[in-house]
Amino acid sequence: MPYKVIVDQSQVHPIITLINKDTNCSAEVFAFGGLLNKFSIPVNGEIFNVIDAFSSAEDAVKNITNGFKSARLSPFTCRMNKGQYHFNEQGYTVEKFYLPPHAIHGITYDAVYEVKDVYEDDKHASVTLHHRYNATDKGYPFSYDVTLKWKLEADNKISVRAAVHHVNKNSIPYAEGWHPYFNLGTSVNQCTLQFDSDTMLEFDDTLLPTGKKLKDDRFVNGKLMGDTFLDNCFELNQSSHPKCVLSNSQIQLTILPEASYPYLQIYTPPHRESIAIENLSGAPDAFNNGIGLKLLEPNHTYTFTTAYQLKAL
Structure with missing residues (x-):
């Protein structure tokens, strides 16, 4: 089979690698944070990782709040007003x-997920992870379960599907990314x-x-970044199948x-060596402004999916 899953238990938390042996495309997923740490393909004869990665699981545990690289944002995204x-x-x-004066990037960015399943066949490789948030933060006293499925498939594509479910008595506010x-x-x-x-x-x-809302069509047909600075949120055009493409001369x-x-x-970021491109279900401060905020009903499963190619x- 061209697809293979390797689970490394030698570090502080498991590291799962999904590989297509025919193409040498691979993805490295951490149980810590459920995050994607590497996504690689051969470029000019060398394996090239496009993720600004941690050096190890220990590095991620120690430094996740230094930039929140690859972090999963849940149950709120970006900034929450104070x-x-x-x-x-x-x-x-x-x-x-907190990045004063606001709380940032949710509560579960440092959650440790349990590896529930790994799967490999001739069409894809996947890992399924699970975490239960047990209302540990007094500011969000609503427990919920998250199941993540990372799947590597043909054409150098990896997808992640988050399934969120809760059994609280009433609906709970939620946003993620x-x-x-x-x-x-x-x-x-x-x-x-x-x-x-x-x-x-x-x-x-x-x-x-x-x-x-402001009209901004700078990126509709593609824009060379140059010295453009961004720390902004855009509303995707849902009349199409929206996508985002980042490219240079080699990849x-x-x-x-x-x-x-x-x-x-x-x-x-100021160093301009990498760029954060964040898929969000709700806008920054959604708990206060309601932009994209979801009210999750008890005993329903809500799914959120994106993919990288x-x-x-």
Whole structure:
């Protein structure tokens, strides 16, 4: 079989590698955070990883809050205004993590997932991970279960499907997303970015949405990044099958979110060696502004899916 799964138990938490032996495309998934740490294909005779990766599981445990590389954002995304919100006439204050003055990037970015299943055949390789959030943060006293399925398949494509389920008495507020940083081997300045959106959410000076939408079609037909700085959220055009393409002279990354992730947050860090392209189900501060906020009903399963695809040029 061309597809294979390897589970490494030698580090502080398991590391799962999904491989296509015929093409040498591979993906490395950490049980810590459920995150994608590497996604690689051969480029000019060498294996090239497009993820700004941690050096080990231990490195991820120690440094996940330093940039939140590849982090899973749940049960809220990006920033929450001063870590506070009201739900069902009750006020809540999130305990972690703060980039003053706001709480950022959810609560479960450092969750350790259990490896529930691995699978390999002649068409794909996959790993299924599970985590139960047990209402450990006083600011989000609603337990829920998350099952992640990472699947590597043909054409250098990996997908991730998150299934969220809870058994609380009432509906609970929820938003989620992913926070990967991509490095195509050159400065971001030399990369072209294209995605299907002409609408940007206006932010205030603390990066919270104001409620206004701005027309921004810079990236509809592709734009050489140059010195463009972004720390912005875009609303994807759902009339098409929206995608986001990041490329340079040697490699092309295509991101293929399903309708469950209608927002795209993009951040260019000062070093410009990588770029964060984040699929989000809800906008920053969704618990307060309601933009994309979901109310998850008890005993229902909600799914959120995106995929990444690589091509050597």
